[in-house]
Amino acid sequence: MSIKSFFAIPFAKIATKQVLKWAKNPHKTQQKVFNNLISKGQKTAFGKDHDFKNINSYDDFKKRVKVTDYEGLRPYVDRIVAGESNILWTGKPLYFAKTSGTTSGAKYIPITKDSMPTHIKAARNALLFYIAEKNDASFVNGKMIFLQGSPVLQEKNGIKLGRLSGIVAHYVPQYLLKNRLPSWETNCIEDWDTKVNAIVDETVNEDMSVISGIPSWVQMYFEKLIEKTGKSISEIFPNFNFFIYGGVNFEPYKNKFESIIGKKIDYIELYPASEGFIAYQDSQTEKGMLLQLDSGIFYEFIPSTEFFDDDPTRISLKDVQLGVNYVIILNTTAGLWGYNIGDTVEFTSLAPYRIKVTGRIKHFISAFGEHVIGKEVEQALNDAIAGTDINISEFTVAPQVNPKEGLPYHEWFIEFENEPDNLEEFTSKIDASMQKQNIYYLDLIEGKILKPLVIQKVKKGGFHEYMKSIGKFGGQNKIPQLSDNRKIADVLEKFLQD
Template identity: 60%
Template sequence: MGIKSFLSKPLAAYFANQTKKWLKDPVGRQEAWMHKLVKTAENTAFGKDHGFANIKNYEDYKRAVPVRDYEDLKPYVERMVKGEPDVLWVKKPLYLAKTSGTTSGVKYIPISKDSIHNHINAARNAILAYVHETGKSDFLDKKLIFLSGSPELDKKAGILTGRLSGISNHHVPAYLRKNQVPSYETNCIEDWETKLDKIIDETIDEPMSLISGIPPWVQMYFDKIEARTGKKIKDVFPDFDLFIYGGVNFEPYKAKLFESIGKKVDSIELYPASEGFIAYQDSQKEEGMLLLLDAGIFFEFIPADEYFDENPTRLHIGQVEMGKNYALIINSNAGLWGYSIGDTIKFVSLAPHRIVVSGRIKHFISAFGEHVIGEEVEKAMKHTLAKHQEVEIVEFTVAPMVTPETGLPYHEWLVEFANPPFNLEEFSKDLDEEMVKLNVYYEDLIVGNILRPLVVNPLAPHAFIDYMKSIGKLGGQNKVPRLSNDRQIADKLASL
C-alpha cells in the first residue's frame, strides 16, 4: 500500500463524518444556505433589485425572486461579462464557464471564488466516499486519467473563460497531479482523434487504475486501444478497476463499454454542471446520487407537469416526494438565482436525499454531451430552407446514431419532404454548418472528429402520419418531438 492509498482512508473517514453531520438535518442546512446566500449578495445589483434586505424566509424569497432560465438572467450576465463587479455575486467571477446556449448560442456561467470549491470538493468527496464504503484505495497509487476538454483558457474582461472540464483540470489536487495522465500538452490538443492517439501513446504502457470521462469518449478510447493491441482493456490495463462518469445517460453505452473492458469494474456516477456540482453516487449498494445539500447551493423543485404554468409550485427539500419528476432550480454562491438548469430529477430516497436524473424539461439530444435543443434544430432548418428555396418539408425529427455500422457516430435528421432539394448533399452540408453555428458543443464534436456531419434521411410520403397513427396519437394537439435522445421514434419512422 502506497502513501496516497494509506492516507486516503483516514481522510475518507473524516469526510464521511462531515457528510453524516449535515445529513442529520438536511432541511435546516438548506434553510441556512438560503439565508447565507441572500445576506452575502444583499448589496449586489441583483440583491438590490430584488429586495434581498427584506427577505426573512422562503415565502419572502419566492415572492422576491422569480424562476429564470439563462435568457431571463442574461442582462445581468452581460454586465458581469463586461467586467462589472458585484452584479450577481460579490466581486467579479473567478471564471466564466462557456457552455451551449439556447437563443444566444453561447452561455457564460459564472464560477466565483466561493463556488469553485463546490466543483472541486464534490469530485474529491465522491472518490473518498467510495474509499470509505469499499475500503479500496490502491488505485490512488497508480495512474489516473480524466478525459476532458482542453485546459487552455481565454479571457473576457480579465476573467478566465473556458469549458468547465478545462477549468476543473487546473484544480486537480497536487497529490494526484503526478499520477494524472495525459500530459498538459496532450490535453490541449483540439482535434479529438489526434488527441486520442497521443493519449494512448502516453497511457498504453502505464498502470492505469482509474479512468474517468463521458462514456462515448471513453468508448472511443477503448476502441482505439483494442484496435492497436488486439486485446481487451483488462489485459492492457490489468490494474483498471474504477470508472467514473457523468454528463450523459450511461445506459446506451454500458453493455458495449463493459464488453470492451472484458470484466466488471466498479463505477461512480457524477452529476456535474457548469452551474454547480449537483450530486454524486455515494454508495455502490444504493440507487441514485446523493444531492449535495451543504455545498453552496439552495435547491428548489417544481413538479415537472407544472413547470410551464404561470405560477408553478415551488418546493424546498423538506417538501419533496419520492418518485415524482421535478424540475431542478438552483440558487448558488456563484450568483445564480431561481435558475432553472433544464433537468428533471426524481428522488429514489429521502433519507438521505438521493436522486436520479430523469430527463430534460424540453426535448434534447445529448448522447455525446452536446446539449442540442429543439430551438436549435428548428433554427438550423429555417436558415437552411432560406438557402434552398426549392425545398418544402412536411415534418422532421432528429435522433443520435450512436453505433453506426461504419464510421463515426452522427445525428440523423429524418425529413419528410414535400419538395426535395435539388442537391441533398449540399442541403445536408448547409444544415450541418448551421448547427455548428448554433451550438458550440456540437461544433467541438464535429471539429474534434467525435461526430461526423449530420445525415439527412428522406422519408416516404405520409411517414409521420403513419407513425402517429401507429401509436394512436394522430390528430388533436399531438405531435412528433423535434428531437429525441434515443432512437425509439427514429427507428420506427425509418421502418415505415
C-alpha cells in the same frame, strides 16, 4: 501498500463522516445556505433590484425572485462580462465557464471565489466515499485519466474563461499530479481525433487504475486502444477497476462497455454542471446520487408536469416526494437566482436525499400529447436489452409526424455494436415497455393515432460522423436522447446503414 494509499483510508473515513453530519440534517443545512445566500445577495445589484433586504423566508423569496434561465439573467451577466462588480454576487467572478447555448449563442456562467471550492470538494468526496466503502485505496497508486476539455483559458475583461473541465484541470491536487494523465501538452490539443490518438499513445503502456469521462467518448478511446493492441481493456489495464462518469444515463451503454473492458468493474456517477456540483454517487449499493446540500446551493423543485403552466407548484427540499419527476432550480454562491438549468431529476431516497437525473425539460416528445421523457426511453431500451448480448453504442428518438404512408410514429435511431437477431421482436419489446410506462402513449397506440415505433439502424461510427458534421465532435458534447422535432433525425438519415 504505498504511504499515499495507507493514509487515504483514514482520511476518507473522516471526510465521509463530515458529509454525513449535514446529510442527516438536510433542512437545517439548506436553511443555513439560504440565509447566507440572502445575506450576501443583499449587497448585489440583483439583490437590490429584488428587495433582498425584506426577504425573511422562502415564501418571501418566491414572491420576489421568479424562475428564470440564462436569457432571464443575461442583462446582469452582460454587465459582469463588461467588467462591473457586485452584480449577481459580491465582487467579480474568478472564471466564466463558457458553454454553447441553443438560443443565446455563447453562455458565460460565473464561477466565484465562494463557488469554485465546492466543485473541487465534491469531486474529491466522491472518491473518498468509494475508498471508505471499499476500505481500499490501492487505485491511487496507479495512473488516472480524465478525458476533458482543453485547460487553456482565455480572458474576458480580466476574468479567465474556458470549459468547466478545463478550469477544474487547474485544481488537480499536488499529490495526484504525478498519477494524472494525459500530459498537459496533450490535454491542450483542441482537435478531438488528434487528442484521443495522442492519449492512446501516452497511456497504452501505463498502469491505468481510474478512467473518467462521458461514456460515448471514453468508448471511442477504448476502441482506439483495442485497434492499436488487439487486446481487451482489462488485458491492457489489468488494474483498471472503476470508471467515473457523468452527463448521461449509463445503463444503455453498460453492456457495450463491459464487453469492451472484458470484465465487470465499479462505477461512480457524478452530476457536475457549470452552474454547480449538484450530486455524486456515495454508495455502490444504494441507488441515486447524494444531493450536495452544503455546497452553497439552495435547491428548489417544480413538478415537470406543471413546469409550463402559468403558476406551477414551486417547493423547497422539505416538500419533495419519491417518484415525482422534478425540474431542478438552483440558487448559488455564483449568483444564479431561481435558475433553471434545464435538467429533470427524481428522488430515489429522502434519508439521505439522493437523486437520479431523468432527462432535460426541453428534451421530450409530445408531438401528439404523449409527454414522453428521457427516463422512459432509457428504461424501455434497458428492458429490451436485459439478458441479451445486444450492445448499444448510441441512440436518439424523434417523432415522425408526416410519414410517406400510414400512421405517424416515434422513430428510434440506434447505433448497434451487437445487433439483435430479430429486430422486429426487439422493436416490440421497446414499444411494449413504452406503453407500460406511459399511459398517454398507450392511448395513442390503442386509439390508432400512432403506430408502434420504428427503428432506424445507424451505421457504426455514424453518431460520431453526425457530431463532426454539426461541429460538436469532442469530449464534452452529448447527443440528446430524444427531441420533439426532426432537427437531429433529419440529419441522421444521412448516416444510416445501407
